[in-house]
Amino acid sequence: MKNRALFSYALAYLAFLYVPVLVLPVFSFNNSEFIAFPLSGFTTRWYGALAGDTAMQHALGNSLKVGLVTALLSTLLGLTAAKAVTHYRLRGAGAALGFISLPLFIPDIVLGISLLLLLGASGLPLSLAAVVLGHMLVCVPFALTVLIARFEGFDRNLEEASADLGEDGWMTFWRVTLPLMLPGIVASLLLTFITSFDEFLVAYFLSGTEATLPIYIWGQLRFPERLPMVLALGAIILTASVGLVVLAEYIRNLGVKKPMVGA
Amino acid sequence: MGLALAAPLLLMAITSLKSQSGISFSEGWTLSHYGEVLGRASYRSLFLRSVLISGAVTLVTVALAYPMAYFVAFHARRKFIWLVALTIPFWTSYLLRVFAWKIILGFNGVINSGLMRLHLIDQPLEFLLYNPFAVVVTLAHAWAAFAILPIYVSLEKIDRSLLEAASDLGDSRFRRFLRVTLPLSMPGVIGAAILIFVPTTGDFVTPQLVGGTKGTMIANIIEVQFNAVGNWPLGAALSLVSMAMVGVIASLFVAAARAATRAAR
Amino acid sequence: MSFLSISQVSKSFGGPPVVDRVDLEVQRGEFFSLLGPSGCGKTTLLRMIAGFEPPDSGAIAIDGEAMNHVPPHLRPTNMVFQSYAIFPHLNVFDNIAYGLRKLKLPKQTLRARVEAMLATVRLEGLGTRAADQLSGGQRQRVALARALVREPKILLLDEPLGALDKRLRETMQLELRALQRQVGITFVLVTHDQEEALSLSDRVAVMEGGRILQVASPRDLYERPSSRAVADFIGEINFFHATVREIGGETATVNAGLLGIVTLPRANLAAGIKTGDHILLAIRPEHVRFASDGVAGDIAAATFLGERSHIHVSIAGRSDPISISASGAPATGPVHLAFPPEKLMGLPAGD
Numbered sequence: 001m002k003n004r005a006l007f008s009y010a011l012a013y014l015a016f017l018y019v020p021v022l023v024l025p026v027f028s029f030n031n032s033e034f035i036a037f038p039l040s041g042f043t044t045r046w047y048g049a050l051a052g053d054t055a056m057q058h059a060l061g062n063s064l065k066v067g068l069v070t071a072l073l074s075t076l077l078g079l080t081a082a083k084a085v086t087h088y089r090l091r092g093a094g095a096a097l098g099f100i101s102l103p104l105f106i107p108d109i110v111l112g113i114s115l116l117l118l119l120g121a122s123g124l125p126l127s128l129a130a131v132v133l134g135h136m137l138v139c140v141p142f143a144l145t146v147l148i149a150r151f152e153g154f155d156r157n158l159e160e161a162s163a164d165l166g167e168d169g170w171m172t173f174w175r176v177t178l179p180l181m182l183p184g185i186v187a188s189l190l191l192t193f194i195t196s197f198d199e200f201l202v203a204y205f206l207s208g209t210e211a212t213l214p215i216y217i218w219g220q221l222r223f224p225e226r227l228p229m230v231l232a233l234g235a236i237i238l239t240a241s242v243g244l245v246v247l248a249e250y251i252r253n254l255g256v257k258k259p260m261v262g263a
Numbered sequence: 264m265g266l267a268l269a270a271p272l273l274l275m276a277i278t279s280l281k282s283q284s285g286i287s288f289s290e291g292w293t294l295s296h297y298g299e300v301l302g303r304a305s306y307r308s309l310f311l312r313s314v315l316i317s318g319a320v321t322l323v324t325v326a327l328a329y330p331m332a333y334f335v336a337f338h339a340r341r342k343f344i345w346l347v348a349l350t351i352p353f354w355t356s357y358l359l360r361v362f363a364w365k366i367i368l369g370f371n372g373v374i375n376s377g378l379m380r381l382h383l384i385d386q387p388l389e390f391l392l393y394n395p396f397a398v399v400v401t402l403a404h405a406w407a408a409f410a411i412l413p414i415y416v417s418l419e420k421i422d423r424s425l426l427e428a429a430s431d432l433g434d435s436r437f438r439r440f441l442r443v444t445l446p447l448s449m450p451g452v453i454g455a456a457i458l459i460f461v462p463t464t465g466d467f468v469t470p471q472l473v474g475g476t477k478g479t480m481i482a483n484i485i486e487v488q489f490n491a492v493g494n495w496p497l498g499a500a501l502s503l504v505s506m507a508m509v510g511v512i513a514s515l516f517v518a519a520a521r522a523a524t525r526a527a528r
Numbered sequence: 529m530s531f532l533s534i535s536q537v538s539k540s541f542g543g544p545p546v547v548d549r550v551d552l553e554v555q556r557g558e559f560f561s562l563l564g565p566s567g568c569g570k571t572t573l574l575r576m577i578a579g580f581e582p583p584d585s586g587a588i589a590i591d592g593e594a595m596n597h598v599p600p601h602l603r604p605t606n607m608v609f610q611s612y613a614i615f616p617h618l619n620v621f622d623n624i625a626y627g628l629r630k631l632k633l634p635k636q637t638l639r640a641r642v643e644a645m646l647a648t649v650r651l652e653g654l655g656t657r658a659a660d661q662l663s664g665g666q667r668q669r670v671a672l673a674r675a676l677v678r679e680p681k682i683l684l685l686d687e688p689l690g691a692l693d694k695r696l697r698e699t700m701q702l703e704l705r706a707l708q709r710q711v712g713i714t715f716v717l718v719t720h721d722q723e724e725a726l727s728l729s730d731r732v733a734v735m736e737g738g739r740i741l742q743v744a745s746p747r748d749l750y751e752r753p754s755s756r757a758v759a760d761f762i763g764e765i766n767f768f769h770a771t772v773r774e775i776g777g778e779t780a781t782v783n784a785g786l787l788g789i790v791t792l793p794r795a796n797l798a799a800g801i802k803t804g805d806h807i808l809l810a811i812r813p814e815h816v817r818f819a820s821d822g823v824a825g826d827i828a829a830a831t832f833l834g835e836r837s838h839i840h841v842s843i844a845g846r847s848d849p850i851s852i853s854a855s856g857a858p859a860t861g862p863v864h865l866a867f868p869p870e871k872l873m874g875l876p877a878g879d
Contacts, residue, residue: 006330006333006338007338010330010331010335013330013331016327016404017352017404017407018352019367020352020367020404021352021360021363023363023366023367024355024363027366107465107466107482107506108465108466109466109485109486109502113489116489155611157609157613158615160600162626163580163600164578164579164580164600164605164606165601165675165678166602166627167601167627167629167630168601175626176615180616198356205489214357214358217356217358217359218468230359233359238354238355241355242351245354
């Protein structure tokens with residue numbers, strides 16, 4: 001029947017998606033430098049090697065820093081823009097949104113290069129700060145999409161009701177607007193962080209001497225003997241990301257139904 | 264923000280017009296780089312190949328993703344779980360995913376060693392890696408989520424009562440799909456196609472890792488100009504030309520798709 | 529001195545005025561309704577009383593205090609929104625207690641007050657229920673409770689029963705009326721449903737195009753409408769064109785075309801009508817009688833509605849059939865209609 005064929009296809013497609021990803025953990029425990037079957041026994045030495053790799057840890061630190069700053073700034077910008085667009089019904093809103101979303105449609109390499117040129121011309125150094133700026137260009141559209149969707153589902157009456165019941169502007173924001181926007185804000189932070197963390201092309205051009213994690217990985221790919229370590233790193237990143245998403249979901253569903261008298 | 268975008272692009276345009284000698288930019292403007300870009304046959308064929316590969320990637324990715332999105336929109340019971348399951352593979356580094364395919368498709372890679380172990384083949388399959396085929400497969404995997412989500416959203420938005428009305432008026436399920444579902448999901452498909460085609464033309468990671476010499480794309484050359492060769496103006500010219508080309512193709516595609524959808528009604 | 533006083537209030541949103549020089553006085557403890565079709569300005573007027581929209585001109589005063597520069601969170605009014613606006617991230621108890629936070633009441637007192645209000649709106653025991661698990665009727669009661677617990681001077685209600693199904697609506701109407709009597713607070717209700725306005729209110733203001741057409745008790749609106757618009761809006765009515773021949777001390781004589789020369793009590797004529805005026809004679813469907821002689825006509829359609837039947841009778845010389853509401857009436861055939869003069873109203877034909 002149609003359903004069964006479609007279902008089998010769905011499973012097959014899912015397998016297609018997951019198999020390459022599963023290669024990472026599988027071979028990260030493989031006791032051989034060659035990534036091939038047959039497997040040669042279980043080992044954790046590649047993970048151990050990671051612990052001693054200071055260059056990698058430095059790059060990881062850089063990526064975390066860049067990711068966090070990018071996430072915060074992009075979400076902040078996205079918030080103000082989303083609020084402006086939905087609340088004040090500005091006339092140029094559609095055009096402005098299109099413009100802001102433009103980076104999504106420009107190949108990363110073009111983005112990276114043009115920013116590189118811009119920095120060169122203005123005399124600003126290539127650095128992690130430059131990477132943050134570049135990432136923001138890419139991440140703000142994502143943040144905007146999430147936040148605008150959230151804003152539009154927001155009943156304006158709720159803020160009026162709060163005012164009607166005696167709360168001034170600031171308290172209304174604190175007691176009604178913010179709690180209801182929180183899931184959207186968290187989602188935006190998460191999305192922008194992960195986008196920035198994983199971003200390679202723009203960082204490649206803009207980071208100068210400091211490496212982010214993807215740049216570090218790129219450098220390692222040339223050396224076959226370091227491959228299993230890289231796979232171990234990838235496996236860790238995967239687990240951490242999944243864990244983060246699960247945690248975020250959990251937190252999101254926590255604050256919803258508890259009675260908080262006087263909140 | 265729009266200004267922040269315009270400035271670098273403008274700068275790139277300016278740089279591409281400058282001439283260069285030695286390590287620093289020399290005086291004077293020139294269109295010689297554009298002449299080089301458009302004139303050299305090797306560049307032209309490279310452009311062509313890039314467009315073809317990107318087009319193939321877009322086609323394959325969208326074609327593979329559509330049934331998946333359809334399944335989740337219409338037949339899945341716990342849609343959220345499916346969507347999460349579909350996005351989890353993308354929580355890994357893009358580089359590593361591409362690299363994973365290199366491992367899988369390689370001469371001594373997973374597929375070959377596995378098949379040889381199972382005695383299904385004697386010699387490793389050579390066609391798997393270092394050619395456009397590998398690039399297409401790898402990117403179809405990498406962009407899957409970008410394709411599934413927009414298509415899913417537009418499928419989900421379709422008013423179910425429209426489908427019931429079509430059935431009520433005599434359409435078989437297949438006809439109904441062709442006449443109602445497909446046209447109504449076109450915005451999502453077009454969005455997905457653009458979302459995939461454009462970045463693909465600018466990707467140099469995948470071609471470099473799995474494309475080999477037969478699978479090089481324009482972005483590789485651009486990257487080389489900026490890093491190894493140091494001929495920034497040429498690189499800039501190449502970038503702008505490729506971007507313009509991509510833009511034109513994308514607009515043509517969108518216009519054509521819209522016209523086709525309208526005609527099909 | 530009236531409790532809520534609205535004088536010459538106008539408001540426009542960049543086009544023709546939505547509220548046009550409205551004057552209104554509401555007494556303390558009244559159940560007052562603003563009735564009118566969509567777009568007549570009633571909701572805008574309500575929002576101006578609440579403070580969400582500033583009037584372009586005019587003044588609003590509550591209990592003697594001018595409200596023109598007072599923001600909504602400081603006004604002695606509370607509103608029940610059409611969409612109820614229940615806070616989705618709080619449960620029932622916290623929703624109701626929301627407006628009490630500012631008062632900084634001791635925990636016991638707060639709890640007692642909220643519980644008492646829960647009982648008043650008959651939602652006892654539902655304090656811990658989440659907002660998204662409430663039915664329509666329950667949400668409406670939470671919205672009511674939340675507004676009332678603050679003991680406002682005026683409770684504003686914006687089409688509060690519109691989203692409920694018919695049966696629930698009728699039950700809630702009775703409850704609302706009883707509640708108002710019990711609590712004694714001034715209610716100002718906005719609705720487009722004339723049955724609702726008539727059954728709930730002490731007085732009703734009929735609005736159209738941003739202006740007040742008439743303010744009166746439900747009975748007066750029904751039996752003594754001051755204009756065609758009001759008469760038409762409230763219930764069903766039959767109109768006949770007529771000219772005033774003579775106005776005497778107790779009676780007036782009019783030339784009513786198809787109905788012939790009719791003499792009706794002078795009190796039934798709207799104010800300001802003079803001899804020679806072109807007027808509309810109006811009579812409600814339930815007052816038209818079937819008689820042995822009178823105006824001749826044919827039954828065009830009859831709908832059986834249980835206790836009464838709704839009958840349309842077409843008569844020669846007139847395009848619209850006459851609407852009649854009667855019990856035990858004939859269903860077809862030729863009939864004669866009588867129009868008791870004491871039930872005829874005379875309205876200005878101008879508008």
